[in-house]
Amino acid sequence: MVLAGCSIAMICSVTTLTISFGVFLLPIGSSFGWGREVVSSAFAVTMFTEALSLFAVGQIVDRYDPRVTVIVGTVLFTGAIASLSLITPSKILLYSLFAALGMVAASQTQVPYAKIISAWFDHARGAAIGIMLLGSAIGTTIMPPIAQAVIAQWGWRAAFVVFGAILLAIALPAQLFLIRWPPQHQAARPDGAPRTIAESGTSLATALRTPSLWTIALALFLIANVLTGLMVHLFALLKDRGFPDSSSVLAVSIAGISMIAGRVLAGIAADRFRSDLVAALFFGLPEVAIALLWQPSGEAGAAIAAAVIGICSGGETAIAAVLVLKLFGQRAFGKIYAFVLFGFAVGCGTGPWLLAQTFDRNGSYAHGLMILAALALLACGLAFTLKPRAART
Numbered sequence: 001m002v003l004a005g006c007s008i009a010m011i012c013s014v015t016t017l018t019i020s021f022g023v024f025l026l027p028i029g030s031s032f033g034w035g036r037e038v039v040s041s042a043f044a045v046t047m048f049t050e051a052l053s054l055f056a057v058g059q060i061v062d063r064y065d066p067r068v069t070v071i072v073g074t075v076l077f078t079g080a081i082a083s084l085s086l087i088t089p090s091k092i093l094l095y096s097l098f099a100a101l102g103m104v105a106a107s108q109t110q111v112p113y114a115k116i117i118s119a120w121f122d123h124a125r126g127a128a129i130g131i132m133l134l135g136s137a138i139g140t141t142i143m144p145p146i147a148q149a150v151i152a153q154w155g156w157r158a159a160f161v162v163f164g165a166i167l168l169a170i171a172l173p174a175q176l177f178l179i180r181w182p183p184q185h186q187a188a189r190p191d192g193a194p195r196t197i198a199e200s201g202t203s204l205a206t207a208l209r210t211p212s213l214w215t216i217a218l219a220l221f222l223i224a225n226v227l228t229g230l231m232v233h234l235f236a237l238l239k240d241r242g243f244p245d246s247s248s249v250l251a252v253s254i255a256g257i258s259m260i261a262g263r264v265l266a267g268i269a270a271d272r273f274r275s276d277l278v279a280a281l282f283f284g285l286p287e288v289a290i291a292l293l294w295q296p297s298g299e300a301g302a303a304i305a306a307a308v309i310g311i312c313s314g315g316e317t318a319i320a321a322v323l324v325l326k327l328f329g330q331r332a333f334g335k336i337y338a339f340v341l342f343g344f345a346v347g348c349g350t351g352p353w354l355l356a357q358t359f360d361r362n363g364s365y366a367h368g369l370m371i372l373a374a375l376a377l378l379a380c381g382l383a384f385t386l387k388p389r390a391a392r393t
Contacts, residue, residue, distance in 0.1 A: 001178050002116065002117075002120055002178065002179055002180060003117065003120070003121075003128055003131055003132060004174075004178060005174045005175065005177070005178025005179040006113045006116060006117060006132045006135070006174075006179060007131055007132050007133075007134050007135040008135055008170065008171070008174035008178070009070060009074070009113065009135060009170075009171045009174045009175050009178075009179065010110075010113060010132060010133060010134070010135030010136045010139070011135045011136065011138055011139035011167065011170050011171060012074055012077065012078065012108060012139070012167035012168070012170060012171030013108050013109065013110075013135065013136040013139060014050065014105045014108050014109055014345075014348075015136040015137075015139065015140060015259075015313075016136055016139030016140050016143050016167070017081065017105075017163075018228060018231065018232065018348060019140035019143075019144065019231050019232075019252065019255065019256060019313075020140065020143045020144045020147050020163070020252075021043055021232055021352075022144070022231065022232045022233060022234055022235040022236065022252060023144050023147050023148045023151065023235055023249060023252070024039075024147065024151070024156050024159070024160075025039050025040070025232065025233070025235070025236055026235075026236055026239070027151055027155070027156040028087065028156055031156070032089050035356070035360045036233075036236065036356040036359055036360055037353065037356040037357050037359075037360045038091070038094075039356070040232070040352045040353045040355070040356035040357075041095075041353055041356075042094050042095055042098040043098065043232070043349065043352055043353075044349035044350060044352065044353045045095050045098045045099050045102060045349070046098045046099070046101045046102035046105060046349070047102060047345050047346060047348045047349025047350075048102065048345075048346060048349050049098075049099045049100075049101075049102030049103050049105075050102040050103070050105040050106045050109070050345045051102075051106075051341075051342045051343075051345035051346045051349075052342075053102065053103050053104075053105070053106035053107075054106045054109065054111065054338040054339075054341050054342050054345060055335070055338055055339070055342065056106070057069060057073075057106045057107055057109070057111050057112065057334075057338060058111055058334040058335040058336075058337065058338025058339070059334070059335060059338075060334075061111060061112045061115045061334040062115070062332060062333070062334035062335055065181045066112035066113070066115045066116050066181065066334075067112075067116070067175065067179050067180065067181055069107050069112045070107060070108070070112050070113065070175050070179070071172070071175045071176065072107070073104055073106075073107020073108055073112075074107070074108065074167075074168065074171045074172055074175060075168070075172070076104040076107070077101075077104045077105055077107065077108045077167075078164040078165070078167050078168040078171075079164065080097075080100055080101040080104055080105075080164075081101065081160055081163055081164035081167070082160055082161045082163075082164035082165070083097055083100070083101075083160075084097055084098075084101070084160040085156075085157040085158070085160040085161050087157075106345075109341060109345075110129075110132075110133065110317055110321060110337075110341070111334055111337055111338050111341060112334075113132055114129055114132070114321050114333070114337060115333060115334045115337075116179065116181065117129055117132050118321075118325060118330055118333055119181065119182050119330070120182055124271060125271070125322065125325055126266075126267040126268065126269075126270040126271035126318070126322040127264075127267045127268050127271055128267070129267050129318050129321050129322065130263045130264045130265075130266055130267020130268060130318050131263070131264065131267065133263040133267075133314070133317070133318050134260055134263050134264070136259070136263075137256060137257075137259035137260040137262070137263050137310075137314055138256075138260065139167075139256075140252075140255070140256030140259055140310075141253055141256030141257045141259070141260070142253075142256075143163065143166070143167075143256075144235075144249055144252045144253055144256065145249050145250075145252075145253055146162070146163075146166070147159045147162075147163055148245065148249045150162050150163075152245070201328055201329020201330050201331030201332060201333065202327075202328040202329055202331065202332065202336070203331065203332050204332045204335040204336055204339065207327075207328050207332070207336050207339075208339075210327075212327055212386055213327070213328070213336065213339070213340070215382050215385055215386055216320055216323055216324070216340050216386070217339065217340050217342070217343040217344075218343065218382060219279070219283060219379045219382040219383055220316060220317070220320055220340055220341070220343050220344040220347065220379075221343035221344060221346060221347040222283075222347065222375045222376070222378055222379035222382070223282075223283045223286070223312075223316050223347070223375070223376065223379040224316070224343070224344045224345070224346075224347025224348045224351060225347040225348075225350055225351035225354065225372065225375050226286050226290075226351060226372045226375050226376045226379070227286060227309060227312055227313045227316065227351070228313075228347065228348040228351040228352060229351030229352050229354060229355045229368070229372055230286070230289060230290070230293070230309050230351075230355075230372065231252075231255060231309060231313060232351070232352040232355075233352060233355045233356070233359075233365065234248075234251060234252055234255065234306065234309070235248045235249060235251070235252050237293065237365055238251055238302055240365075241302075243299070243302065247299055247302070250303075251302050251303060251305075251306040252306065254303055254306040254307055254310065255306040255307070255309050255310035255313070256310060257307075257310065258306070258307040258308075258309070258310025258311045258314065259310045259311070259313050259314035260314065261310075261311055261314065262282075262310060262311035262312060262313060262314020262315040262318075263314040263315065263318055265311070265314075265315065266278065266282060266314060266315030266316075266318040266319050267318050267322070270318065270319050270322040270323070271322070275319060275322055275323050275326060275386075276323075276383055276384065276386035277383075277384075278315075278319055279316075279319045279320075279323070279383035279386070280380050280381075280383035280384050282311075282312050282315040282316055282319060283312070283316070283376060283379040283380040283382075283383050284376065284377070284379075284380035285308055285311070285312050286308065286309065286312050286372070286376045287373055287376055287377065288304075288305075288308050289304075289305040289306075289308040289309045289312075290305075290369050290372055290373045290376070291373075292304055292305040292308075293305050293365075293369060294366070294369055316344075317341070317344065320337075320340050320341075320344070321337060323386070324336050324337050324340060351372070354368060354371065354372075355368040355372070358371070
């Protein structure tokens with residue numbers, strides 16, 4: 001029940017908003033005469049403030065019941081999404097609203113839920129985390145077409161309000177009635193592994209002195225630029241190629257559906273195989289999507305590219321969570337994983353901004369796609385440098 005509750009609650013995640021934001025990009029810009037860089041910069045502000053807030057969330061979930069964090073955070077997060085309907089031509093208000101969203105968004109990342117799952121599971125943590133992350137994949141599948149339909153019927157302001165209301169209605173009941181923190185007196189985990197009162201592992205200070213932690217964080221930063229940049233601009237890129245709204249939003253939904261497979265495959269693979277090699281595979285595959293998007297390849301090519309992007313987006317943070325648990329243990333998992341996700345969140349902001357910049361300057365995504373291809377190659381190479389003996393189960 002706890003695993004199911006975490007998965008349902010993860011529908012209300014930053015990932016769901018990130019992937020869905022692509023359908024808001026053009027309508028907001030056209031309302032105020034802004035280029036794609038302005039709107040993408042506002043979204044980058046959300047990612048940067050989220051990244052800074054992750055450290056506080058990591059500290060809190062390591063000290064207190066993470067369930068309280070996600071319940072309060074969900075109310076604030078969905079309210080902040082609805083408040084985006086108040087955007088005016090004032091850029092100060094624009095950036096302020098997105099900054100406020102980022103401050104509460106950290107509570108809706110994987111950090112508190114992964115802390116809960118890792119407390120309940122030991123032997124099959126990778127698979128459990130993969131299942132937990134299915135919720136965000138489901139969210140990225142169902143919310144973009146809903147948002148697009150509301151935008152077409154009532155406009156983007158109404159869409160933000162509906163978006164926040166739906167996420168609140170889904171996540172809050174699961175958090176209140178299905179999720180709980182394991183009692184200290186419980187002798188065994190659901191997977192059969194014994195439970196200890198004091199979890200073993202490495203402190204954050206010690207972890208920061210290891211090259212492996214910095215390698216994971218840098219690789220996640222790079223691949224976040226690639227995957228989030230592609231996800232956020234996929235709708236606009238396909239529209240520029242002459243695809244109708246229905247086909248463009250379908251591609252975004254395909255990416256969301258494919259994330260489901262990516263979550264499960266990444267979790268299982270990271271449990272059974274060397275995690276460094278699994279990470280290298282997931283970080284290298286985006287090259288295929290970039291190649292397909294580089295030249296017009298029709299709806300079939302766009303669908304394949306979207307599927308590859310979704311699978312890789314589904315796997316990156318699940319693999320990172322398993323790597324952190326294998327390398328550093330449970331003791332300071334919240335703080336260490338928050339540190340890793342700090343780089344990831346920053347990359348989620350800079351990637352869409354980078355593509356928007358190159359588009360506004362060149363009238364094309366070609367230069368931006370070249371840069372993303374180089375970043376994906378570098379992230380893949382960094383994954384190979386992780387020590388195989390540390391990455392094994």
